[in-house]
Amino acid sequence: xxxxKKRRGGPKSVADWGETAPYLRIxxxxxxxxxxxxxxxxxxxxxxxxxxxxxxxxxNENCVLFFxxxxxxxxxHIGFGRRFGELDIHPAAPASGEHxxxxxxxxxxxxERANGEEWHSDVSCQPEPxxxxxxxxxxxxxxxxxxxxxxxxxxxxxLSDRMKGYLQxxxxxxxxxxxxxxxxxSRRNDAAFPRSEHPIVRTHPESGRKCLFVNRGFTTRIVxxxxxxxDAILEFLYRHMEHPNFQVRFTWQKNSVAFxxxxxxxxxxxxxxxPHRRKGHRVTVSGDRPF
Numbered sequence: 001x002x003x004x005k006k007r008r009g010g011p012k013s014v015a016d017w018g019e020t021a022p023y024l025r026i027x028x029x030x031x032x033x034x035x036x037x038x039x040x041x042x043x044x045x046x047x048x049x050x051x052x053x054x055x056x057x058x059x060n061e062n063c064v065l066f067f068x069x070x071x072x073x074x075x076x077h078i079g080f081g082r083r084f085g086e087l088d089i090h091p092a093a094p095a096s097g098e099h100x101x102x103x104x105x106x107x108x109x110x111x112e113r114a115n116g117e118e119w120h121s122d123v124s125c126q127p128e129p130x131x132x133x134x135x136x137x138x139x140x141x142x143x144x145x146x147x148x149x150x151x152x153x154x155x156x157x158x159l160s161d162r163m164k165g166y167l168q169x170x171x172x173x174x175x176x177x178x179x180x181x182x183x184x185x186s187r188r189n190d191a192a193f194p195r196s197e198h199p200i201v202r203t204h205p206e207s208g209r210k211c212l213f214v215n216r217g218f219t220t221r222i223v224x225x226x227x228x229x230x231d232a233i234l235e236f237l238y239r240h241m242e243h244p245n246f247q248v249r250f251t252w253q254k255n256s257v258a259f260x261x262x263x264x265x266x267x268x269x270x271x272x273x274x275p276h277r278r279k280g281h282r283v284t285v286s287g288d289r290p291f
Contacts, residue, residue: 025051028058028065035151035265036248037062044257045076052083055259059132060207064149064260064267066250072136074099074281081134081283088130088284091123091176091194103282105135109275116269119150119242120217121262122284125176125194131287134259140252141276148249148268149260152211155241156201170200170225172234174218197223200237202290204263211264212241213290241266252278263287 025048026041037058042051044067059065072080078101081087087101107114122130135147156164177193200222202213216238222230250258260267 023054023058025054026058028062030062031066031248031250034154034246034248035063036066036149036250037064038066038068040068042067044070044080045072047080047083056084056206059259059261060204063151063153063265064248064250064258067257067259068253068255070136070255070257074102077134077136077281077283078102081285084285085131086286088123088126088286090284091126101283103284104279105137105282106277106279107271107274108277108279111274114269114271114278116147116267117271118217119238119266119268120215121152121213121266123176123194124198124213124215124218124262125174125196127194127196128289129174129196129198129287130262130284132259132261132263132285133282134257134285135280135282136257137252137254137278137280139277139279140254140256141273141278144270144273144276145278146249146251146270147258148247148270149258150241150246150248150266151264152213152241152246152266153204153207153209153264154246155243156210156212158246159240164201166233167200171197171223172200172214173197173220173223175220176218178220179217198290202263205288205291207264209264212237213263214238215266263290 026039029038031037039055039058042055047055055065078087078099081101089100090103105115122133173195174197175195177195198213200212200214201210203209204211214234214237219234221227222233
């Protein structure tokens with residue numbers, strides 16, 4: 001019973017990671033005890049250095065942050081993203097006009113698919129996957145269109161010690177070909193299909209927490225074990241990390257922003273609003289090689 005409870009429960013709250021100092025510029029209200037927080041008191045179009053520093057700390061503590069009633073031009077959106085690092089240009093998807101840094105997230109009555117319908121970490125197939133993604137939603141359906149997020153640090157901590165030991169030092173292949181070869185991405189003539197090998201358990205470079213780093217979207221196999229063993233272990237990890245205890249579900253409103261940490265979180269978009277429209281812009285902050 002104790003092992004099952006540990007595996008399903010994960011950390012009870014952010015306090016499990018240690019005491020944190022109070023926020024002075026922003027207000028942070030946790031969405032769940034494990035993952036996600038609503039941030040108020042910040043104007044993302046004109047945030048000062050102290051506010052940006054507190055947003056970064058809140059992101060490290062909560063994996064994903066939610067902001068309401070934001071108003072940013074494309075240039076301001078790009079500018080806010082650059083406060084956290086260089087911006088990543090998507091390797092395959094078409095950009096938004098002259099703003100190469102912006103990825104358009106769009107689905108309507110004519111769409112055959114919607115972005116991100118499977119659990120994933122953005123572009124994890126790159127040698128240096130993104131640090132974070134900042135999605136600013138302009139148009140939302142009358143109902144539905146939520147995005148789900150899951151904490152990979154909580155999922156790792158909830159594994160048994162024996163499973164942690166088994167995974168230590170193992171790597172897995174992340175491949176973009178089967179995703180970016182789809183029709184929606186092939187409109188760019190220079191579309192590239194990255195393929196990389198990353199540790200199954202990565203260390204978050206800022207918080208020091210260990211996080212699971214495999215996902216249904218990009219991970220294809222574990223290196224160094226037979227295919228059937230790889231498939232079985234990956235399926236176990238996917239089902240484990242998709243447990244509701246590690247998740248938060250965000251309901252979008254017009255002019256909402258979600259800022260998630262791709263190093264410690266996965267997400268999944270819910271396409272339950274057809275034939276209504278859902279449209280937004282995303283900028284993606286570059287990251288480093290997982291270790």
